[in-house]
Amino acid sequence: MTNNLLRIKDLSVIYKTDLETVYAINGVSLSLNKGETLGLVGETGAGKTTLALSLLRLLPERTSKITCGEIMFKDKNILEMSAEEVRSIRGAQIAMIFQDPMTALNPVLTIGQQIGEAIELHSEDTNKEKIEKRVEEVLSLVGIEPVRKKDYPHQFSGGMKQRVVIAMALACEPDLIVADEPTTALDVTIQAQVLKMMRDLRDRLGTAMIMITHDLGIVAQICDNVAVMYAGNIVESGTAEDIFEGDEHHPYTIGLFNSIPDLENKTSRLKPIPGLMPDPTEIPIGCSFAPRCVHCMEICKTGKPTQYVNGSHSIVCNLFAEGGAK
Amino acid sequence: MYRYIFKRLLIMIPVLLCVSFIVFGLMALAPGDPASIILGGTAEQEQIDKLNHEFGYDRPFLIRYGDFLQNLIFNLDFGTSYRTRQPVIEEIAKRTPVSITLALCGITCAALVGIPIGVLSAVKQYSLLDTILTVSALFLGAIPPFWLGMLLIYFCSYKAGWLPSFGIDSWINYILPAASIGIIYAAQQMRYTRSSMLETIRQDYVRTARAKGAAERTVIWRHALKNALLPTITVIGSNFGALIGGAIIVESLFSIPGLGTLTITGINNRDVPQVVAATLVLAIIYCLVLLLVDILYAAIDPRVKAKFTK
Amino acid sequence: MDNRKKRTGSKFKETWRRYCKSPAAMIGLIIFIIMFLVAIFANQIVPYSDAVTQNAKERLMQPSLNNWFGTDAFGRSIFARIVHATPTSLFIGISVAVISLVIGGMIGISSAYFGGRYDDLMMRFIDVLSSIPGTLLSMVVVAVLGANMRNMIIAMVIARIRVSARVSRSAVFGTTSQEYIEAAKCGGSSDIRIMIKHIVPNIMGILLVDTTMSVSTSILQAASLSFLGLGVQPPTPEWGSMLNDARIYMRTAPHMMFFPGFAILLASLSISLVGDGLRDALDPRLKS
Numbered sequence: 064m065t066n067n068l069l070r071i072k073d074l075s076v077i078y079k080t081d082l083e084t085v086y087a088i089n090g091v092s093l094s095l096n097k098g099e100t101l102g103l104v105g106e107t108g109a110g111k112t113t114l115a116l117s118l119l120r121l122l123p124e125r126t127s128k129i130t131c132g133e134i135m136f137k138d139k140n141i142l143e144m145s146a147e148e149v150r151s152i153r154g155a156q157i158a159m160i161f162q163d164p165m166t167a168l169n170p171v172l173t174i175g176q177q178i179g180e181a182i183e184l185h186s187e188d189t190n191k192e193k194i195e196k197r198v199e200e201v202l203s204l205v206g207i208e209p210v211r212k213k214d215y216p217h218q219f220s221g222g223m224k225q226r227v228v229i230a231m232a233l234a235c236e237p238d239l240i241v242a243d244e245p246t247t248a249l250d251v252t253i254q255a256q257v258l259k260m261m262r263d264l265r266d267r268l269g270t271a272m273i274m275i276t277h278d279l280g281i282v283a284q285i286c287d288n289v290a291v292m293y294a295g296n297i298v299e300s301g302t303a304e305d306i307f308e309g310d311e312h313h314p315y316t317i318g319l320f321n322s323i324p325d326l327e328n329k330t331s332r333l334k335p336i337p338g339l340m341p342d343p344t345e346i347p348i349g350c351s352f353a354p355r356c357v358h359c360m361e362i363c364k365t366g367k368p369t370q371y372v373n374g375s376h377s378i379v380c381n382l383f384a385e386g387g388a389k
Numbered sequence: 390m391y392r393y394i395f396k397r398l399l400i401m402i403p404v405l406l407c408v409s410f411i412v413f414g415l416m417a418l419a420p421g422d423p424a425s426i427i428l429g430g431t432a433e434q435e436q437i438d439k440l441n442h443e444f445g446y447d448r449p450f451l452i453r454y455g456d457f458l459q460n461l462i463f464n465l466d467f468g469t470s471y472r473t474r475q476p477v478i479e480e481i482a483k484r485t486p487v488s489i490t491l492a493l494c495g496i497t498c499a500a501l502v503g504i505p506i507g508v509l510s511a512v513k514q515y516s517l518l519d520t521i522l523t524v525s526a527l528f529l530g531a532i533p534p535f536w537l538g539m540l541l542i543y544f545c546s547y548k549a550g551w552l553p554s555f556g557i558d559s560w561i562n563y564i565l566p567a568a569s570i571g572i573i574y575a576a577q578q579m580r581y582t583r584s585s586m587l588e589t590i591r592q593d594y595v596r597t598a599r600a601k602g603a604a605e606r607t608v609i610w611r612h613a614l615k616n617a618l619l620p621t622i623t624v625i626g627s628n629f630g631a632l633i634g635g636a637i638i639v640e641s642l643f644s645i646p647g648l649g650t651l652t653i654t655g656i657n658n659r660d661v662p663q664v665v666a667a668t669l670v671l672a673i674i675y676c677l678v679l680l681l682v683d684i685l686y687a688a689i690d691p692r693v694k695a696k697f698t699k
Numbered sequence: 700m701d702n703r704k705k706r707t708g709s710k711f712k713e714t715w716r717r718y719c720k721s722p723a724a725m726i727g728l729i730i731f732i733i734m735f736l737v738a739i740f741a742n743q744i745v746p747y748s749d750a751v752t753q754n755a756k757e758r759l760m761q762p763s764l765n766n767w768f769g770t771d772a773f774g775r776s777i778f779a780r781i782v783h784a785t786p787t788s789l790f791i792g793i794s795v796a797v798i799s800l801v802i803g804g805m806i807g808i809s810s811a812y813f814g815g816r817y818d819d820l821m822m823r824f825i826d827v828l829s830s831i832p833g834t835l836l837s838m839v840v841v842a843v844l845g846a847n848m849r850n851m852i853i854a855m856v857i858a859r860i861r862v863s864a865r866v867s868r869s870a871v872f873g874t875t876s877q878e879y880i881e882a883a884k885c886g887g888s889s890d891i892r893i894m895i896k897h898i899v900p901n902i903m904g905i906l907l908v909d910t911t912m913s914v915s916t917s918i919l920q921a922a923s924l925s926f927l928g929l930g931v932q933p934p935t936p937e938w939g940s941m942l943n944d945a946r947i948y949m950r951t952a953p954h955m956m957f958f959p960g961f962a963i964l965l966a967s968l969s970i971s972l973v974g975d976g977l978r979d980a981l982d983p984r985l986k987s
Binding site: 119121125150151152153154155158159161163166167168169170171172180181184185215217218228231 | 515592593594597598600601602603604611616689691692695
């Protein structure tokens with residue numbers, strides 16, 4: 064039994080409507096071990112949420128299609144599982160936390176009922192008392208008074224709602240939590256609180272986590288490994304040290320770091336990455352970042368860039384290939 | 390919660406007063422007077438005047454209205470019908486249950502048939518069943534109730550002889566008239582429920598439920614339905630006015646002695662007490678149904694309930 | 700790059716393109732256009748005299764090559780009467796919808812705009828009117844004014860105003876930010892100017908859909924009132940009154956009731972399909 068929890072190999076996902084086809088994810092590969100936290104970084108539209116939804120096969124049925132690849136969870140391919148099996152994994156072994164806490168909870172059910180449902184769905188023992196006890200346990204875990212389990216979602220503030228969502232995710236002690244920008248919709252001060260809580264829980268329970276975010280600060284605080292995503296591809300991945308303290312980086316990563324406003328140095332202008340993400344309805348022939356890259360070479364436009372691996376650090380860029388500029 | 394109901398009932402009173410004033414006023418503006426209509430065109434002017442005087446019809450409008458109000462509030466008396474010389478309240482008492490039964494059948498049909506079919510259609514969106522149901526509901530929802538009534542009479546009564554087409558001798562008599570309004574109302578309800586359901590299924594919390602591992606059936610019944618029902622219930626209330634309108638005409642078609650036919654004959658005879666009384670009762674029924682719908686809504690939606698139990 | 704170009708274009712074209720995607724909406728539109736043409740060219744299709752000239756010899760005849768829809772109790776061609784009833788019904792439907800839109804719109808928009816006691820007062824008034832079921836209200840008003848087409852229109856407008864007022868008022872509240880109203884006020888525009896130049900364009904879509912539905916409902920209502928003898932008076936042909944005529948002959952001449960009823964259904968349905976299509980086209984939320 065390896066330490067490896069999740070291995071995504073060459074995943075490609077498209078969205079198909081009457082008008083057009085959107086290539087959301089193009090050949091993404093990831094790996095995660097037990098208890099590790101992976102940060103998935105990228106701009107809006109990079110395909111992060113699509114990746115998260117594919118893990119649990121929650122993509123909209125009619126318009127989306129997983130065109131190739133496999134998702135190995137505990138050595139079994141999720142994409143080949145029956146609907147029953149997938150359902151038994153959802154919430155129990157892999158739990159998801161979505162971005163907007165305001166709409167993630169059902170307004171007509173109490174939070175106790177909603178958390179209780181998560182527990183009920185995955186335990187053979189449907190003893191009411193036991194479930195109630197567990198609900199209260201989990202609520203205290205996230206810092207909410209257990210008596211409030213009788214309250215409805217609208218009676219909680221945004222930050223509290225997100226804690227309820229986290230409680231729901233933790234209720235069955237899953238092996239993996241996928242958090243899709245869990246703090247983006249919250250105030251900065253609440254963000255810090257929720258983040259701290261998630262970190263503590265992760266340490267205590269040993270849960271693996273995939274933290275999807277566009278905020279490098281969050282990644283620095285909580286993640287062991289990082290993967291940078293751009294236009295449906297992983298362009299750079301490695302440990303947190305590799306990414307934050309390493310010397311070599313994908314031009315996009317450098318651009319991301321540069322766009323962060325610096326508190327210490329004075330500048331007259333911010334330094335955004337020029338240009339826009341490519342149109343997702345067309346797969347470019349060469350590197351998808353080529354149009355915006357200052358180091359773009361001829362070879363970058365004609366074929367897919369090669370992957371350069373240095374220990375745990377991997378960069379998909381021609382700059383680091385044999386015989387490249389570096 | 391009870392305080393809210395009480396407050397609503399209280400508000401109904403001034404509203405109904407205004408309604409009575411408006412209807413009374415409108416009838417007063419109408420040309421013609423009861424005596425002429427009752428006695429016919431050949432009567433002498435003296436006789437007409439005498440009869441009108443008996444009715445008190447020759448007094449100024451406000452005095453008549455004042456009298457009417459007084460009678461109503463203190464004696465619970467709607468006045469005497471010009472035509473039958475009997476207290477109006479008797480006719481009203483006889484006919485109200487009939488109209489209420491008809492209306493209830495209509496609502497029940499809408500709720501029990503329309504809502505489930507709407508849910509089914511929404512859940513099986515894009516399937517052949519959904520298309521068939523939606524198109525049928527489209528047609529059925531747009532049929533004029535009196536035409537449907539005539540068709541039903543023709544096919545079920547004349548041709549097949551299954552069901553009676555007039556009067557209210559037994560409960561069987563209610564089937565065709567109730568169907569005439571019920572089918573249309575149910576079809577409309579089905580469309581509203583379907584679109585509400587489709588809307589709800591797209592919500593984030595439904596996705597959360599799926600992510601927890603809930604089976605599709607649980608997702609639909611436990612999470613989606615309750616939320617989808619909220620606007621649907623509201624629509625039952627707001628469509629009720631149209632239902633009453635349809636019921637009035639259907640009553641006329643099927644010769645059913647209800648409040649609708651009473652109003653119609655009352656209008657034709659300038660029988661002011663009759664019209665005002667019938668309209669008031671219909672208005673009361675309407676307001677009560679709306680109140681019921683609001684209460685039901687508050688019972689289901691905790692956000693609304695919170696507002697009323699503060 | 701070209702995909703992006705495809706998506707731009709004037710708002711009208713966008714809405715039309717979305718509208719065309721719904722088969723139901725297109726069918727509704729086609730049927731409505733056909734009806735409209737029939738209404739305009741009624742006299743060309745069949746002379747009006749055919750609709751009103753009585754002919755005792757040809758009473759109650761079944762549909763045949765001579766009389767496509769048969770004849771009625773007075774020997775008049777039902778086909779001719781249905782054709783000539785079309786402009787009447789459409790005219791009534793559209794006028795009621797438009798007039799009640801204007802008046803109800805003024806009430807609703809001014810109510811939402813001025814707020815306060817004025818709003819309260821107006822809404823109380825509308826609430827009272829709304830306690831009386833619409834058909835009933837129209838019936839009483841027609842009884843007061845006398846039964847003819849013009850009075851029927853007035854009666855239906857009075858009944859319909861309640862709905863238009865409510866819809867336009869909630870439309871103003873529903874627009875994404877009322878701050879544009881504040882902004883316009885700060886700019887020093889007069890109240891009326893603000894209401895006409897700023898508010899109306901913003902709620903145009905909702906009003907358009909509601910008005911279309913109004914036409915559909917009014918055609919139905921007009922038929923109902925005429926069915927009761929409270930609307931268009933004979934010998935002017937009207938679908939509802941034709942159904943009323945057919946009542947006594949249900950057993951002997953059933954063909955009399957099929958065609959007028961179907962005409963009402965077709966008119967009401969097609970316009971409400973157009974309304975639905977408009978609503979979906981103006982609201983750019985994806986359906987799947």
